[in-house]
Amino acid sequence: MTEPAPMPPAPDLFSDYRLTPGVADELFDAEGRMRPVWRRFVDRFSRLNRDEIAARFERGNLYLRDAGVFFRQYSNDPLQEREWPLSHIPVILHEDEWRGICDGLAQRADLLEEVMADLYGQGRLVRDGHLPAELIAGSRQWLRPMVGVPPRGGHYLHFLAFEVGRSPDGSWLVLGDRTQAPSGAGFALENRMATGRIFPERFPRAHIHRLAGFFGAYREALQRLAQGPNGRERTAGILTPGPHNDSYYEHTYIARYLGLMLLEGEDLLVENGQAMVRTIEGPQPLGVLWRRIDGAFADPLELDPSSRIGTPGLMEAVRLGNLALVNALGSGVLEMRAMMAFLPRISEVLAGGPLKLPNIATWWCGGATERGYVQENAARMMIGPAYACDLPFDLGAESALGGAFRDGGTRSIADWLERDGKGLVGQEAVTLSTTPVWVDAEDGGRVEPRPMTIRIFAARTPRGWRFMQGGYARIGKTGDATALAMQRGGSVADVWVVSDRPVPQETLAPRPTPDFHRATTAILPSRAADNLYWLGRYVERSEDAIRLIRAYHLRLAATDNPNDARLLRLDEFLTGYGYDLAEPVPAALIDRLEAARSCAGKVRDRFSTDGWAALSDMLKTARRMTTTAKPGDDAARAMSVLLRKITGFSGLVHENMYRFSGWRFLSFGRALERADSLAALLATFADAEAPEGSLDMAVEVADSVITHQRRYRVETSRDTVVDLLALDADNPRAILFQVQRLRYLAEALPDARENGRLTALLRAIVPVESALLIATPAEIDTGRLSALRGDLAGISDLIGAAYLR
Numbered sequence: 001m002t003e004p005a006p007m008p009p010a011p012d013l014f015s016d017y018r019l020t021p022g023v024a025d026e027l028f029d030a031e032g033r034m035r036p037v038w039r040r041f042v043d044r045f046s047r048l049n050r051d052e053i054a055a056r057f058e059r060g061n062l063y064l065r066d067a068g069v070f071f072r073q074y075s076n077d078p079l080q081e082r083e084w085p086l087s088h089i090p091v092i093l094h095e096d097e098w099r100g101i102c103d104g105l106a107q108r109a110d111l112l113e114e115v116m117a118d119l120y121g122q123g124r125l126v127r128d129g130h131l132p133a134e135l136i137a138g139s140r141q142w143l144r145p146m147v148g149v150p151p152r153g154g155h156y157l158h159f160l161a162f163e164v165g166r167s168p169d170g171s172w173l174v175l176g177d178r179t180q181a182p183s184g185a186g187f188a189l190e191n192r193m194a195t196g197r198i199f200p201e202r203f204p205r206a207h208i209h210r211l212a213g214f215f216g217a218y219r220e221a222l223q224r225l226a227q228g229p230n231g232r233e234r235t236a237g238i239l240t241p242g243p244h245n246d247s248y249y250e251h252t253y254i255a256r257y258l259g260l261m262l263l264e265g266e267d268l269l270v271e272n273g274q275a276m277v278r279t280i281e282g283p284q285p286l287g288v289l290w291r292r293i294d295g296a297f298a299d300p301l302e303l304d305p306s307s308r309i310g311t312p313g314l315m316e317a318v319r320l321g322n323l324a325l326v327n328a329l330g331s332g333v334l335e336m337r338a339m340m341a342f343l344p345r346i347s348e349v350l351a352g353g354p355l356k357l358p359n360i361a362t363w364w365c366g367g368a369t370e371r372g373y374v375q376e377n378a379a380r381m382m383i384g385p386a387y388a389c390d391l392p393f394d395l396g397a398e399s400a401l402g403g404a405f406r407d408g409g410t411r412s413i414a415d416w417l418e419r420d421g422k423g424l425v426g427q428e429a430v431t432l433s434t435t436p437v438w439v440d441a442e443d444g445g446r447v448e449p450r451p452m453t454i455r456i457f458a459a460r461t462p463r464g465w466r467f468m469q470g471g472y473a474r475i476g477k478t479g480d481a482t483a484l485a486m487q488r489g490g491s492v493a494d495v496w497v498v499s500d501r502p503v504p505q506e507t508l509a510p511r512p513t514p515d516f517h518r519a520t521t522a523i524l525p526s527r528a529a530d531n532l533y534w535l536g537r538y539v540e541r542s543e544d545a546i547r548l549i550r551a552y553h554l555r556l557a558a559t560d561n562p563n564d565a566r567l568l569r570l571d572e573f574l575t576g577y578g579y580d581l582a583e584p585v586p587a588a589l590i591d592r593l594e595a596a597r598s599c600a601g602k603v604r605d606r607f608s609t610d611g612w613a614a615l616s617d618m619l620k621t622a623r624r625m626t627t628t629a630k631p632g633d634d635a636a637r638a639m640s641v642l643l644r645k646i647t648g649f650s651g652l653v654h655e656n657m658y659r660f661s662g663w664r665f666l667s668f669g670r671a672l673e674r675a676d677s678l679a680a681l682l683a684t685f686a687d688a689e690a691p692e693g694s695l696d697m698a699v700e701v702a703d704s705v706i707t708h709q710r711r712y713r714v715e716t717s718r719d720t721v722v723d724l725l726a727l728d729a730d731n732p733r734a735i736l737f738q739v740q741r742l743r744y745l746a747e748a749l750p751d752a753r754e755n756g757r758l759t760a761l762l763r764a765i766v767p768v769e770s771a772l773l774i775a776t777p778a779e780i781d782t783g784r785l786s787a788l789r790g791d792l793a794g795i796s797d798l799i800g801a802a803y804l805r
Helices: 036-046 050-067 095-119 133-137 185-198 212-226 248-258 314-319 331-335 339-350 371-376 526-559 565-575 587-601 609-625 633-656 661-685 694-701 705-712 718-726 735-747 760-774 782-803
Strands: 070-072 081-083 091-094 159-166 172-178 235-239 261-263 268-271 274-277 284-291 324-326 362-364 386-389 405-408 417-420 423-427 434-439 446-461 464-467 473-475 491-493 495-498
Touching: 036 091, 050 081, 050 185, 050 609, 091 095, 095 159, 095 172, 095 331, 095 339, 095 446, 095 464, 095 495, 172 331, 172 339, 185 248, 185 491, 212 235, 212 248, 212 284, 212 324, 212 446, 212 464, 235 248, 248 261, 268 314, 274 314, 331 339, 339 362, 434 473, 434 491, 526 565, 526 587, 526 633, 526 661, 526 694, 526 782, 565 661, 565 694, 587 609, 609 633, 633 661, 661 694, 661 718, 661 735, 661 782, 694 705, 694 718, 705 718, 718 735, 735 760, 735 782, 760 782
Parallel strands: 091 495, 235 261, 235 284, 284 324
Antiparallel strands: 070 081, 159 172, 159 446, 268 274, 274 284, 362 423, 386 405, 417 423, 434 446, 446 464, 446 473, 473 491
């Protein structure tokens, strides 16, 4: 059936879409005609008015916010986060053009594998003069301990990314190879999820190649690579530098999506040449690591001794063939921009022909130590007008081009020099193609061209290289076409690879089988258990402080007398924990909430998105209140808002979190902290020397006012308050209830018994429970409560020694 002629673009939306002479464009070809692959999208987009466009874009933004997608902004604040900068209009390419690009990149991937094998094997490329010895030896990414170490599985490279751009003549160039620890694949998935919210119609969705099949094939390859001797399954994990890394969100997202463990260097140890994961059940063998840290940092024992994120002995596990790394240590040497100067010739030597997809022209200037060396030879290396790179070209940076782009005149290669290894290297300026970008304006916005590059991901599978079908483009900053890096204000866009007919709807789900087997619960690293345990403690500690601060300001509002005996007692009690009640929202409370969020951030792969959002929202609210709340009734209302938010978070955890070991450690931390805070509360406010009204305040802070009224039907007395808050097994705000919970949780932890006998942890809990079960209120005096707090501290030490080291 003949497709109807598309409507021309609405002139008001595309009025500022002016092509730049000498610059290729993705929407229009060299003759100014709209590329066919864009027509149906532009037809539908042009029918939307500005309000509809804004509403659609907000749906995409809302998805990203709700999912917690962010990138780390490098600044003085190591935890500063920024919302994901999505450019809402996708980049669209036809599947035939994409297939041609990927065909050239597959050849390049194989060539990089051969170069890697030679650099750490026979060294013929250096010996025969195809690569300068000083270039390789001078690179800190060339790791001498890897020489002569064959990779487990037979290949050095398993996951690659290539930055590509369209040149002015319409052909594609490789701008950079990413072989060390390529980032962006997880973000590509989130780009696709967000644009699916913006453009939910069957077309274009049914004609866009999906991304899930790529990840499914890669996961199978990792599982195969992880297998130990005799095909025994071993653990596969992702090695991350930790929460301060700008791509940490992606690490957590990929770990959840593929069902891999998210590990840091401290999670690992090497015993007898075998890499192991520290878990609550003891060390477990590790088969493969998808590393997201630079190779030099992986092992401070044999590589970079200054590393604080690696694992001593990891190189030995690799050397013995007990651990596969994706990619192999030392693969960062392939990212040197000078390497690109030699790849065309190396392709002729190793592959017997030219590169199918050429890379940007690069010049290696030898071991020159003075800029003048190249300046003397600059006449033969002139570059015509182009978008030129102002800053050093660094393929490891966020931008493949490492810096800003601006209109430049004729410049010589001498202007683009940088040291690479022990020599100087220059690179040709690049004229990037442009792509449609929505630009907000007073009249609602319009479409304008912005420079862009595309990052393409490749995964090695048993059937060869498989490429992600789209997903990730970098877009120049709105209002400043000079910045592609997100750190400099650039944005990212989804890339649609479109077919003329509907495409198969691949998913990550396994094919159904007649024999269903429930998957076993994943093992829990000790570090993750530790962070969950302290998350529970910090949340409970924050809630307790909120209740106490609210009690203080309620009484301050009622008496208008800061010298009231109860207020002085409260002030003294809270000051002992670092809270300054001269601040309506004390800085120490913000610190506790930040500590809770930090712990949650270290287990993002195991923590619900809603739970993370609730914690983040609460912290944001508390920070805002530090500048708005006033002492007295206003501060009390502020604490009530925070109390509802923190109990909402607790409800999410209680109702939604799977009852696995991680939940038990979080719950153990909360129970222990609550028991300790109740003991401290009673020791202070049920003491014989406490001022009048202290007992009522203790019952209020423990959220047990109604329970006390219904159960005792008398005014508070020391016996009724201690009975309710210390010895009542049915009151969640009682010490006995929480100690019994500690015993229940400890019994469900691994190795709770040794040869039929209780472990040290349970032997510490049971006597505390028994003593409370037989005690009377009169026996629970201040001294007994203080001793109880010591017992609880001992229990905390024991769980740490047994599981959290």
